[in-house]
Amino acid sequence: MSTASRNTLFQALSRGLRGRCPHCGTGHIFYRYLKVSPECSVCHLDLDRYPSDDGPAYFTILLVGHLFVAPLLLFPFIWKTPIWFILPVTLIPLTAVTLAMLPRTKGAVIGALYALKVSREDAALHTADRLD
Numbered sequence: 661m662s663t664a665s666r667n668t669l670f671q672a673l674s675r676g677l678r679g680r681c682p683h684c685g686t687g688h689i690f691y692r693y694l695k696v697s698p699e700c701s702v703c704h705l706d707l708d709r710y711p712s713d714d715g716p717a718y719f720t721i722l723l724v725g726h727l728f729v730a731p732l733l734l735f736p737f738i739w740k741t742p743i744w745f746i747l748p749v750t751l752i753p754l755t756a757v758t759l760a761m762l763p764r765t766k767g768a769v770i771g772a773l774y775a776l777k778v779s780r781e782d783a784a785l786h787t788a789d790r791l792d
């Protein structure tokens with residue numbers, strides 16, 4: 661990967677993390693919580709052509725699991741506190757963190773797909789169950 665394409669990848673990831681268009685960095689990717697705008701309102705990039713699919717959920721679970729759940733299990737109070745108390749005390753903040761991270765992760769995945777030039781049309785090339 662060349663330096664220019666690496667810079668484009670990091671720039672598109674950064675813009676996607678902020679919920680901005682990976683091409684111009686000004687327009688918004690989402691028009692609602694996780695609904696991707698059909699096109700950028702500033703540069704008119706077709707944002708709907710980047711299929712993020714299950715990637716954002718996968719990366720969000722991966723990050724929350726490694727950054728919050730695994731370290732939380734190292735504290736003894738998790739194992740010693742009654743379950744009726746520890747479940748709401750831990751699950752409510754974890755749910756909030758997960759819901760806060762999900763649009764950022766989805767934006768980053770869309771940014772990566774933009775930088776790597778992967779579009780919805782490429783999905784047919786990688787489908788294993790395609791009929792020939």
Ligand SMILES: [Zn+2]
Nearest residue numbers: 681684700703
């Ligand atoms: Zn744009």
